[in-house]
Amino acid sequence: MADNPIYLTDYPNMDTAFPYSIKIETVTNVIPHRHDFLEFILVLEGSGEQIINGIRHRMEPGTLIFLLPYQFHAIQCEPGTRMLLYICNFDLELLFHSREGEWGLASIVLDDSEGLPPFVQLNEPEMTLVAGLFDSMMEEYAGSERMRNIFIKAKLLEALVLFDRCRFKRHAEHGSASAANKHNARPENVWQVIQYLHLHYREDITLEHLAQKFHYNISHLSETFKQRFGQNFIHFLHGLRIRHACGLLTSTDLSVSHIAYEVGFGSFQTFSRAFQKMKGVSPTAYRKLMQRGMPSEGSAGSEI
Numbered sequence: 345m346a347d348n349p350i351y352l353t354d355y356p357n358m359d360t361a362f363p364y365s366i367k368i369e370t371v372t373n374v375i376p377h378r379h380d381f382l383e384f385i386l387v388l389e390g391s392g393e394q395i396i397n398g399i400r401h402r403m404e405p406g407t408l409i410f411l412l413p414y415q416f417h418a419i420q421c422e423p424g425t426r427m428l429l430y431i432c433n434f435d436l437e438l439l440f441h442s443r444e445g446e447w448g449l450a451s452i453v454l455d456d457s458e459g460l461p462p463f464v465q466l467n468e469p470e471m472t473l474v475a476g477l478f479d480s481m482m483e484e485y486a487g488s489e490r491m492r493n494i495f496i497k498a499k500l501l502e503a504l505v506l507f508d509r510c511r512f513k514r515h516a517e518h519g520s521a522s523a524a525n526k527h528n529a530r531p532e533n534v535w536q537v538i539q540y541l542h543l544h545y546r547e548d549i550t551l552e553h554l555a556q557k558f559h560y561n562i563s564h565l566s567e568t569f570k571q572r573f574g575q576n577f578i579h580f581l582h583g584l585r586i587r588h589a590c591g592l593l594t595s596t597d598l599s600v601s602h603i604a605y606e607v608g609f610g611s612f613q614t615f616s617r618a619f620q621k622m623k624g625v626s627p628t629a630y631r632k633l634m635q636r637g638m639p640s641e642g643s644a645g646s647e648i
Contacts, residue, residue: 355379358587358590360595361595363434363591364434364485364500365432365434366430367482368428368429368430370427371426371429373418373419376395376416378413378414379413379433380414382436382438382439383431385407385408385432386409386474386475387403387406387407387408388427389405390404390422390426390427391422392422392427394409394463395416395420396411396416396417397415397416401461402465406466406471408465408474409463410463411462413573414573437542438497439452440542441543449501449504450539452504452507453539460515461515464510464515466510477499477500477502477503480495480499484496536558541554541584542584545584545585545588546606547608565577582622585607585608585618586607586618589606589615589627590630594635600612600616600631604616604627
């Protein structure tokens with residue numbers, strides 16, 4: 345893996361009320377990178393390897409992969425070949441801020457990610473079923489039918505449940521033991537900290553507060569943010585708030601100063617500086633660009 349993998353922050357529709365996108369893409373080799381959104385990949389054709397946080401696994405037709413935010417990953421195809429992939433990107437909010445998440449779906453991130461691998465090899469009937477769900481999502485995504493987003497979310501949740509069941513069925517015995525050991529070592533895993541931030545980002549949250557709530561040493565939690573997410577706690581929190589601010593800037597007529605306080609910044613000046621640094625433009629300029637349907641200059645691409 346490269347010392348400084350590319351860090352992607354944007355994908356189509358991320359600043360809308362339904363932060364989701366899907367595409368079919370042909371790839372050869374994909375350089376190491378990470379991003380702050382979820383990625384769901386289904387291999388349709390070709391073969392090779394994927395490296396996730398330094399661990400390699402085989403990719404071939406029927407490999408279904410669920411990548412968490414901030415994981416370093418890359419793809420290497422067989423020499424002289426290509427792979428055809430379904431690539432689905434969406435925000436953690438779709439799991440954390442949903443009734444389905446409360447019913448257990450968020451465990452894919454919160455619990456099982458600590459003990460189970462991020463992929464599963466589907467058998468032929470499973471592949472047929474999951475590929476059909478991805479086909480349905482792709483067709484709806486390209487269209488404009490009534491209640492389009494509800495239909496897409498229903499198919500996405502069904503695909504995630506099938507991934508969870510297949511992965512657990514293949515790896516439950518090893519994964520449960522691994523996860524149990526991790527939970528015995530630490531009462532809360534870091535993804536529960538992330539979920540808390542996603543639910544309470546508007547509040548006055550400090551690293552000290554998080555460390556106390558989740559039984560971390562402050563310096564250890566600070567180092568965990570840097571190692572797992574490639575940024576310090578303040579940068580992470582500002583990024584989360586600014587993503588919500590982008591949604592409000594593009595979908596409401598609220599004033600910029602109102603939005604600054606709505607997403608948790610203590611002052612308009614702090615919000616403006618953080619926004620400019622992350623997006624490359626001011627909040628007002630960003631709103632105007634989005635109204636014209638143009639990406640900001642500070643945006644990164646979403647190529648896997």
